[in-house]
Amino acid sequence: AAGVIQSPRHLIKEKRETATLKCYPIPRHDTVYWYQQGPGQDPQFLISFYEKMQSDKGSIPDRFSAQQFSDYHSELNMSSLELGDSALYFCASSPRTGLGGEQFFGPGTRLTVL
């Protein structure tokens, strides 16, 4: 079965640089979520989108922005990168139909800020 696709899988950036992470949800999933997971920590919810509109917002820094496009893929834009932004970034998707809630995670993008 098709899964969530994330690119790139690994990214190395310098402090103060920018990064763009991409997420392609499971086919027929129209809701996308972004999570940040630091080493040894639980995933922290950043933001979610449904039908190209921001739906829920968590602990996303003002330096980060995200959007969902007409084909339902999403991009997370990160500016003025800091050392503390080094983490695994997961995208998850879920179908809008049914009871809702089930979130299926992608393989993640490992961001290292030097």
Add this chain to the structure above:
Amino acid sequence: GENVEQHPSTLSVQEGDSAVIKCTYSDSASNYFPWYKQELGKRPQLIIDIRSNVGEKKDQRIAVTLNKTAKHFSLHITETQPEDSAVYFCAASLGGGADGLTFGKGTHLIIQP
């Protein structure tokens, strides 16, 4: 906002024995409670979930119970196997279409051969 507490942080059991992980949540409006299994460096994998209109759900060796009055839910794994070794996260959300999950801190489950 929602706060989810998870215990224990580490659990070591003998292969074949049962394992129980417990979580509590703070927001009585939370309606959806999934459990994820995560191996080192890999993605969280949804293993079972429960909604607030159900008290218990079972899927083969895995079961989840929910006590909405006490705001408490638990994961039960029976007949544990070496491949069950991983970090397990509980989570809670309002259960709406695009609500973010609030995770517990995780339980490192170790299955001793």
